[in-house]
Every structure is written in structure tokens, then in C-alpha cells.
Amino acid sequence: MEHQTFGGEVTFPHGAPTDDSKKRIWRTTFILSGITIVELILGYVIYNMHKSADVNHSLILAIKGVIIILSLAKAFYIVSIFMHLGDEIRNMIMTIVVPLALFIWFIVAFLWDGNSWKNLRNEYRPKTPVKYEQKAEPAHGGAHEGGLK
Numbered sequence: 228m229e230h231q232t233f234g235g236e237v238t239f240p241h242g243a244p245t246d247d248s249k250k251r252i253w254r255t256t257f258i259l260s261g262i263t264i265v266e267l268i269l270g271y272v273i274y275n276m277h278k279s280a281d282v283n284h285s286l287i288l289a290i291k292g293v294i295i296i297l298s299l300a301k302a303f304y305i306v307s308i309f310m311h312l313g314d315e316i317r318n319m320i321m322t323i324v325v326p327l328a329l330f331i332w333f334i335v336a337f338l339w340d341g342n343s344w345k346n347l348r349n350e351y352r353p354k355t356p357v358k359y360e361q362k363a364e365p366a367h368g369g370a371h372e373g374g375l376k
Contacts, residue, residue: 255308262301269294 244252269290276287307313312320 251308255304258304259301262297262304266294266297269297 273287273290276282306323312323
């Protein structure tokens with residue numbers, strides 16, 4: 228019985244880029260550039276809103292939410308194109324996306340907890356005694372209304 232050994236190198240032919248691949252590259256460039264330009268414009272809008280005397284905080288939060296959504300869309304597109312996950316099967320995509328979503332939740336939870344800790348720490352004064360007002364309840368004695376029968 229003879230075993231064949233494989234000592235060669237596996238190579239694939241590289242051809243010149245086709246028109247479809249060039250179109251895909253340009254489309255990706257335009258989409259990512261467009262989203263980035265919109266994010267920058269919204270950032271300048273927020274910057275100018277902070278300079279004005281009449282600041283609408285709810286509008287600023289809404290614009291920040293739009294910027295976050297655009298950033299997530301851009302991240303999804305980058306992962307889809309450059310990591311080639313757009314061409315993979317659903318289970319492979321979920322193997323990467325679910326831990327990423329859990330990691331994002333992890334970061335948000337730590338930021339939230341850190342903010343709470345900062346607020347508690349700013350209010351804590353160990354040398355100042357806390358004053359509680361105690362209210363004495365009225366004495367309970369004598370007969371109830373209506374009495375016993």
C-alpha cells in the first residue's frame with residue numbers, strides 16, 4: 228500500500244479585477260463616505276447648537292441617537308463587506324454577531340454602573356452625620372371607635 232505525500236503549495240490564480248468587483252469597491256466607498264459625511268454634518272449641527280443660548284436638549288439627544296444608528300449601520304456594512312460576512316451562512320454570522328452584541332451590552336452596563344458609582348461618590352460625605360427626622364406616632368390607648376360589644 229503506497230501513501231502519497233503532498234508537499235506542494237496550494238495556490239489560486241489571481242486575475243485582474245473584473246468590472247463587478249470594481250463597481251462593488253466604488254459602491255462601498257461611496258456608501259461609507261456618504262454616511263461619514265452625514266455624521267460629520269450632524270456633529271457640526273450639535274456643536275453649533277451648544278454655542279447658542281437657546282439649547283434644545285431633547286433635539287441634541289435625538290441627533291446623537293441618529294449618529295449612533297448611522298455608526299452602527301456603517302460598522303455592519305464594514306463587517307459585511309471587508310470581513311466577507313455578507314456572503315456567509317446565517318449560523319456563521321450569528322456566531323460572530325451575538326457575542327459582539329453581548330460585548331456591547333457589557334460596555335453599556337459598565338458605563339451605566341460607573342456613572343451611578345460616580346454620582347454616589349460625589350454625594351457621600353463620611354465626616355458629616357446624616358440627620359433623620361423622627362416623628363412620634365400618637366399614643367394609642369383607650370377604646371376604639373364604637374367600642375367592644
